Amino acid sequence: MVKVKFFAALRERLQCAELDIDSQPSDSVAEIRHRLLQQHPSWRRELLDNDVLCAKNFTFVDLQAAVNPGDELAFFPPVTGG
Amino acid sequence: MVKVKFFAALRERLQCAELDIDSQPSDSVAEIRHRLLQQHPSWRRELLDNDVLCAKNFTFVDLQAAVNPGDELAFFPPVTGG
Amino acid sequence: MGTEIRVQQDDFSVADEYQQLAQESSCGAVVTFAGLVRELAEGQLDAMTLEHYPGMTEQVLADLVAQARGRWQLGQVTLIHRVGRLALNDQIVFVGVAAPHRKAAFEAAMFIMDFLKTQAPFWKQEHTTDGSYWVAAKDTDQAAATAWQDD
Amino acid sequence: MGTEIRVQQDDFSVADEYQQLAQESSCGAVVTFAGLVRELAEGQLDAMTLEHYPGMTEQVLADLVAQARGRWQLGQVTLIHRVGRLALNDQIVFVGVAAPHRKAAFEAAMFIMDFLKTQAPFWKQEHTTDGSYWVAAKDTDQAAATAWQDD
Numbered sequence: 001m002v003k004v005k006f007f008a009a010l011r012e013r014l015q016c017a018e019l020d021i022d023s024q025p026s027d028s029v030a031e032i033r034h035r036l037l038q039q040h041p042s043w044r045r046e047l048l049d050n051d052v053l054c055a056k057n058f059t060f061v062d063l064q065a066a067v068n069p070g071d072e073l074a075f076f077p078p079v080t081g082g
Numbered sequence: 083m084v085k086v087k088f089f090a091a092l093r094e095r096l097q098c099a100e101l102d103i104d105s106q107p108s109d110s111v112a113e114i115r116h117r118l119l120q121q122h123p124s125w126r127r128e129l130l131d132n133d134v135l136c137a138k139n140f141t142f143v144d145l146q147a148a149v150n151p152g153d154e155l156a157f158f159p160p161v162t163g164g
Numbered sequence: 165m166g167t168e169i170r171v172q173q174d175d176f177s178v179a180d181e182y183q184q185l186a187q188e189s190s191c192g193a194v195v196t197f198a199g200l201v202r203e204l205a206e207g208q209l210d211a212m213t214l215e216h217y218p219g220m221t222e223q224v225l226a227d228l229v230a231q232a233r234g235r236w237q238l239g240q241v242t243l244i245h246r247v248g249r250l251a252l253n254d255q256i257v258f259v260g261v262a263a264p265h266r267k268a269a270f271e272a273a274m275f276i277m278d279f280l281k282t283q284a285p286f287w288k289q290e291h292t293t294d295g296s297y298w299v300a301a302k303d304t305d306q307a308a309a310t311a312w313q314d315d
Numbered sequence: 316m317g318t319e320i321r322v323q324q325d326d327f328s329v330a331d332e333y334q335q336l337a338q339e340s341s342c343g344a345v346v347t348f349a350g351l352v353r354e355l356a357e358g359q360l361d362a363m364t365l366e367h368y369p370g371m372t373e374q375v376l377a378d379l380v381a382q383a384r385g386r387w388q389l390g391q392v393t394l395i396h397r398v399g400r401l402a403l404n405d406q407i408v409f410v411g412v413a414a415p416h417r418k419a420a421f422e423a424a425m426f427i428m429d430f431l432k433t434q435a436p437f438w439k440q441e442h443t444t445d446g447s448y449w450v451a452a453k454d455t456d457q458a459a460a461t462a463w464q465d466d
Binding site: 178179182186189190191192193194195196197198199200201202203252253255264266267269270273274277304308 | 329330333337340341342343344345346347348349350351352353354403404406415417418420421424425428455459
Binding site: 087089090133137140141142156159163 | 374375436437450
């Protein structure tokens with residue numbers, strides 16, 4: 001199980017802030033995202049947007065990063081603070 | 083006649099803050115400096131120091147700049163403010 | 165030589181932060197940056213909401229300051245970012261850097277702001293008379309952060 | 316979009332100056348720099364005297380700010396330099412720049428300080444337990460000012 005969070009415009013468009021999803025020890029971010037899309041096919045356009053960033057346990061990662069049960073993943077749009 | 087001012091270490095070493103000196107309409111800064119050295123031969127080493135800067139009427143000038151009666155000249159060491 | 169990082173709803177006082185930064189007796193230079201909520205080019209901004217990713221935000225900001233300390237000799241560094249609803253003219257962000265030399269203080273403050281803009285998980289939503297809009301990321305911010313990698 | 320330049324014996328308040336800089340509703344970025352009297356590397360600094368060339372100083376500082384305005388879009392610019400006798404930890408110089416964009420605010424403040432260091436007729440004399448010494452100009456300051464010419 002990994003916790004998945006969404007922020008800002010992505011959170012609003014998916015109408016989801018946080019969910020839990022099953023995971024295997026050998027999963028990658030890409031695989032978790034694939035499983036999210038299987039459960040929520042309507043998220044396809046938003047979640048596959050090239051601009052979407054991903055963090056694992058509070059650190060930016062790419063789609064190849066390994067994800068282990070207990071990790072926290074987050075997907076969000078480019079940041080606009082400051 | 084032009085007014086000549088000295089500042090900081092130069093003022094202290096020459097023991098002079100300000101003096102008036104005769105000038106001709108066609109004088110350059112170099113000629114004024116030459117006349118200063120004729121009147122004060124002991125200033126030679128300090129006044130001919132390559133680091134000494136010159137301003138005419140509050141603007142940096144080089145030795146070739148024309149000096150007219152009524153102008154204010156100043157000689158001083160490299161600046162160290164800020 | 166402390167680092168202070170705060171993510172908060174409350175306003176901050178540049179005066180108080182400057183006082184703290186100026187206390188370090190080895191640092192002859194103090195640079196501060198403050199970012200404020202301003203009117204849009206098209207006008208009609210009522211307010212702004214700043215969302216962030218609690219936990220990640222603090223970690224990214226601490227990492228930015230650590231990276232700056234690796235590049236420059238710095239004294240106190242203070243970094244404050246507000247979240248929640250902000251009104252026109254409110255203060256949003258503060259970076260203060262004390263350093264022995266001015267070049268280090270200036271460059272570290274710029275570096276921290278450039279990377280904060282592209283790396284710290286904050287998102288601005290603008291509330292205008294025409295509705296609410298998420299702010300789009302700027303290419304110029306990305307370019308500013310990338311430029312440091314060539315140094 | 317005013318310019319305020321002051322050469323004064325009195326201390327200044329960064330808090331008050333920041334308040335004024337932050338008032339301009341079109342400027343989302345405010346950068347301040349403060350320079351302070353600090354202990355020498357060898358220690359034993361008691362005080363410092365700052366001499367200047369009245370008349371020329373103000374003209375050079377006004378020219379520096381005008382040059383900065385020619386390069387960047389700026390709002391309020393405040394430039395204060397103290398003269399006379401200053402004690403350890405006293406504030407010496409302040410540059411504050413408000414601008415619509417942070418890059419302009421940062422760069423203009425750096426530019427003004429870099430040129431002030433090499434062009435404004437101020438001279439520092441340090442009073443130490445071993446006697447009084449005129450400060451020598453630094454090559455690094457000259458290099459910083461020259462670097463802007465390549466831009």
